[in-house]
Amino acid sequence: MTLSAKLLETLKTKREALIAGGGADKLAARHAKGLLGARERLAALFQPETFQEIGLHVRHAGEHFGIAEKELPADAVIVGTGLVGGRTVAAISQDFMVSAGSLGLMHARKIVKAMELALKLGVPMVAFKDSGGARIQEGVAALAGYGEVFYHNVLLSGVVPQIAVIAGPCAGGASYSPALMDFIIMIRRSAHMFITGPEVIRAVTGRTTSMDEVGSAEMHSTVSGNVHFVAENEAHAIEITHRLLSYLPPNNAEDPPHHPTESLDLSNDEGMNAVIPDDSSEALDVKAVIHRLVDNGEFLEVHAGFAGNMVVGFGRLGGLVVGIVANQPMEKAGAIDIDASDKAARFIRTCNAFNIPLITLVDVPGFLPGFEQERAGIIRHGAKLLFAYASATVPKLTVVLRKAYGGAYVAMCSQPMGADFVYAWPTAEIAVMGAEGAVNILYSKELKGAENARARAKELAAEYRAEFASPYMSASKGFITDVIEPGMTRATLALSLRKILNKRELRPAKKHGNIPL
Numbered sequence: 001m002t003l004s005a006k007l008l009e010t011l012k013t014k015r016e017a018l019i020a021g022g023g024a025d026k027l028a029a030r031h032a033k034g035l036l037g038a039r040e041r042l043a044a045l046f047q048p049e050t051f052q053e054i055g056l057h058v059r060h061a062g063e064h065f066g067i068a069e070k071e072l073p074a075d076a077v078i079v080g081t082g083l084v085g086g087r088t089v090a091a092i093s094q095d096f097m098v099s100a101g102s103l104g105l106m107h108a109r110k111i112v113k114a115m116e117l118a119l120k121l122g123v124p125m126v127a128f129k130d131s132g133g134a135r136i137q138e139g140v141a142a143l144a145g146y147g148e149v150f151y152h153n154v155l156l157s158g159v160v161p162q163i164a165v166i167a168g169p170c171a172g173g174a175s176y177s178p179a180l181m182d183f184i185i186m187i188r189r190s191a192h193m194f195i196t197g198p199e200v201i202r203a204v205t206g207r208t209t210s211m212d213e214v215g216s217a218e219m220h221s222t223v224s225g226n227v228h229f230v231a232e233n234e235a236h237a238i239e240i241t242h243r244l245l246s247y248l249p250p251n252n253a254e255d256p257p258h259h260p261t262e263s264l265d266l267s268n269d270e271g272m273n274a275v276i277p278d279d280s281s282e283a284l285d286v287k288a289v290i291h292r293l294v295d296n297g298e299f300l301e302v303h304a305g306f307a308g309n310m311v312v313g314f315g316r317l318g319g320l321v322v323g324i325v326a327n328q329p330m331e332k333a334g335a336i337d338i339d340a341s342d343k344a345a346r347f348i349r350t351c352n353a354f355n356i357p358l359i360t361l362v363d364v365p366g367f368l369p370g371f372e373q374e375r376a377g378i379i380r381h382g383a384k385l386l387f388a389y390a391s392a393t394v395p396k397l398t399v400v401l402r403k404a405y406g407g408a409y410v411a412m413c414s415q416p417m418g419a420d421f422v423y424a425w426p427t428a429e430i431a432v433m434g435a436e437g438a439v440n441i442l443y444s445k446e447l448k449g450a451e452n453a454r455a456r457a458k459e460l461a462a463e464y465r466a467e468f469a470s471p472y473m474s475a476s477k478g479f480i481t482d483v484i485e486p487g488m489t490r491a492t493l494a495l496s497l498r499k500i501l502n503k504r505e506l507r508p509a510k511k512h513g514n515i516p517l
């Protein structure tokens, strides 16, 4: 055998051993449970043959408890770059089959290397999390590793999109890395995420609970709001990742992947009228409106299971990527509560960071009144929504569909809050409060003495609605750009968007604003 043949043989043997990771038996056991291996996840994410690994030969730095002699292939994390839809993406995938994907210092530094590369290249970062947490044998060095990862999550934040896929356990402080990223996708059943699990909770508080109650995808997507998307299985998680990436720019200095259509469909969508209930007290389904507005009815709803009274997500209008924020009257009458404020504020900030124009659909009776809401801080949570809209410098288009009352009207990207154009349907009611409430206050004396108080109140409410709360009143004061036929909404928005896509809005220089938390 020639020298070069020997060297090639050594290279091959080393590579094969490292790529085998935890071994064929462990991989087969995972397959039997419907789970993929760390490398298989990356293979599914990227176009075939496009993955280039970084740091396959990196060795762990553990010294204690007999770990020094142990081989942990690739130090339990696969790192590199690949192509998704022809665009470069950096990714890491923790390998649960090697020491439970536990994170030691070198493991963390591999992750950080991918993040630094994502920053330098200006490309999105995807992280598959599947780990037993800090590698116990590495002690404080493992904790330092987490610190380095968190620090870089924050450096990347607002510069390149970061997507976490929670594909297995994600416990303790480890869950803060995904929490610092832009989107969390969590796989149902196979993944759990928590700061302290059931055993610690029982030991410290005495309360008995289960892994599902405090850490399941179901809980995080509907109660805590930590998770943006629930995937039914591994393939679904990849599909959601691909869809998300298709709306996001590679970095904050570039536009999202707009594919402007050559001509715009400016026809009247008569079908929109059918979506609006005849009775103004009957709730309108805003998702039906959204589906009529976006190209091919394709809408990627974000945070779908959480705070259903606010709908947020991505779509395209005439081929241009947009973020949509909408009140949903089908839930809590569309009133804005704490969770809805947080959900919308976060989405608006994500869109603004990544140059995605915002479309706001308004049908809101107000901020949700309530003892719990006040005590839980609706003031500071609601203020996040105001802060997010007012600081967003991307193109902002608003359509008032029906109700737009009080502070909630102001908050939902009204013109004084910085909307570029505000359209209203003829069904819009814009006022400090609803007609009945306003009449009770304005005419309390008259109504008290009146014989037919109820009929008179109804009459006055109708007058108030028709004259005072009408969109023409707002339009006459210049707060509404135009009153439009519902069927012309899509055409109006698509045309306006083309015109304001390249708008520039300058703000005073500052380190950062102080967003209410």
Ligand code: HXC
Binding pocket: 098, 099, 100, 101, 102, 131, 132, 133, 134, 135, 136, 137, 143, 146, 147, 169, 171, 172, 173, 174
């Ligand atoms: C080192 C670990 C490990 C860890 C598991 N292993 N977790 N090694 N550090 N954190 C090893 C096991 O010893 C075992 O090694 C192999 O990985 C597989 O683990 P099993 O327990 O056999 O697997 P399984 O039954 O599937 O259970 C997986 C698990 C469990 C649920 C993740 O291992 C577990 O509870 N691990 C500890 C989790 C934890 O408390 N981590 C610290 C969280 S706090 P061998 O050699 O036998 O194959 C934290 C702080 C972060 O992370 C702070 C950031 C600021």
